[in-house]
Amino acid sequence: MTWFDESRLDDEQALAIADLRLRALAESGSRVRRELGAARDAVAEAVARREGAGRPRAVVAAGPDSRLLRVVLEPTCPVPFVAWPSPGLPGWVGSLDLVVVLAPQGADPGAASAVAEAGRRGAQVVVASPAASLVGEHASGRDTTLLPAETTDPLALAVVMLTFLDQVQLGPATDAEAVAAALDEVAVACSPYRDLAVNPAKSLAIALADTSPVVWGGSALAARAARRVAEELRRAMGRSAIAGDAEHLLPVLEAARVRDVFADPFDASAGSGQRGAGEARPGLLVLDDGDDAPLLVEQRRRLVEVADARGVRVEIVSSEGEAEMARYASLLLQGRYVAEYLRVGLVED
Incomplete structure (x- = not known):
């Protein structure tokens, strides 16, 4: 019983x-700050690649963690937005589109295939994933930017990706520090x-x-x-x-x-x-x-x-x-x- x-x-x-699980919860805010710091240069590189390119025809969020991006972006994205959690990509995706991928674990074959396929089709690709991972290894190419992940926290990586999309005017304003501060407040209250x-x-x-x-x-x-x-x-x-x-x-x-x-x-x-x-x-x-x-x-x-x-x-x-x-x-x-x-x-x- x-x-x-x-x-x-x-x-x-x-x-x-x-203790280990509670400690991981308490460190949620610090993981957001850590991921943003680790990816700051890569985010700037991805933003620079969009300069002068104008708005993409569509934004496609690929991989099983794309659903959170869909909830945030669908109401505000100025171009058509598609969340594609299944392996691969929609057949119409091409060089006019932006493909973003969240892969916190970096081991998902479906996400890796989406990254490789987007690169072959000439789309601009931005990937948030550990560099030393299956997905990270596929994130190479002239139009592909890897936002290197230091943790496996899906929320922290989503905040990093949303920061990029905010800076290229494809998503709502995202204040990573406000997210981290809110997590810190919960950690103190629920300690x-x-x-x-x-x-x-x-x-x-x-x-x-x-x-x-x-x-x-x-x-x-x-x-x-x-x-x-x-x-x-x-x-x-x-x-x-x-x-x-x-x-x-x-x-x-x-x-x-x-x-x-x-x-x-x-x-x-x-x-x-x-x-x-x-x-x-x-x-x-x-x-x-x-x-x-x-x-x-x-x-x-x-x-x-x-x-x-x-x-x-x-x-x-x-x-x-x-x-x-x-x-x-x-x-x-x-x-x-x-x-x-x-x-x-x-x-x-």
């Missing part, structure tokens, strides 16, 4: 077991050295420990963060955790039986309120990045209203700041801290 021991969240020995009373990530881990999390983010970037956080929660809890649009999550909340206030809280079969003994009830986790678009406000109101009516716990993670990427990074890191504290607190008899 697996159960959650919240005392472990302030236990030095239990936290020491997770393992801060106890339960003042640590939002530990408190949220306790709140979600006996639930099957249902994660919702309203804006495009918050929805992306919700999917990533749900993945982290599934790995940590070994239990269902889903993310999606409001219309997909509402049926899950509506299917929860109304909680019986007289049920024995220590009897899983009586207190779960779900079909089947011991089944965890859903818990609604809202990722709020401050987007107050009327449609998103209405969707959030409906989700919370249904959750309250069914006796489903509602938790809200918020992020402040002017920069979209900084808010996204903050939400994502808070969720990753919560997942790590869930992993620390869950024990088996």
Whole structure:
């Protein structure tokens, strides 16, 4: 039987077991700064290659990590933008196009083939990847620029690529230091050295420990963060955790039986309120990045209203700041801290 021991969240020995993972989370902001510093000259070279060339016909983001770039660029890119996570490239890509590739691990054969194919077709190519890797080895050619990666952090490399696209007027303004500062703020607030009373990530881990999390983010970037956080929660809890649009999550909340206030809280079969003994009830986790678009406000109101009516716990993670990427990074890191504290607190008899 697996159960959650919240005392472990302030236990030095239990936290020491997770020290490497917690340390990696705390270093998120420094990785952004490190990657930007390592790639500064290469970014300047890539920008210089675009000078005088005018706008490309289209921007193609290739590789499995292209989806984050799509979320950021689709609303603002002044030319057609295509995210292509599959191997290779679309058949129409040629010398008039710009191909960008994120390959944090550098070992993906599909990304390597996209880089090589783009070079053969004469497209300008900008690749963020470790130099000593499969992808990095293919990033050679007259019109190819390698932004050398020193870590395997997808977010840090995405910030570097967005910095380049900002400088060539193909993407929104990107303040890498604002992203790093937002990550640092989360690392301080959620540090393992801060106890339960003042640590939002530990408190949220306790709140979600006996639930099957249902994660919702309203804006495009918050929805992306919700999917990533749900993945982290599934790995940590070994239990269902889903993310999606409001219309997909509402049926899950509506299917929860109304909680019986007289049920024995220590009897899983009586207190779960779900079909089947011991089944965890859903818990609604809202990722709020401050987007107050009327449609998103209405969707959030409906989700919370249904959750309250069914006796489903509602938790809200918020992020402040002017920069979209900084808010996204903050939400994502808070969720990753919560997942790590869930992993620390869950024990088996």
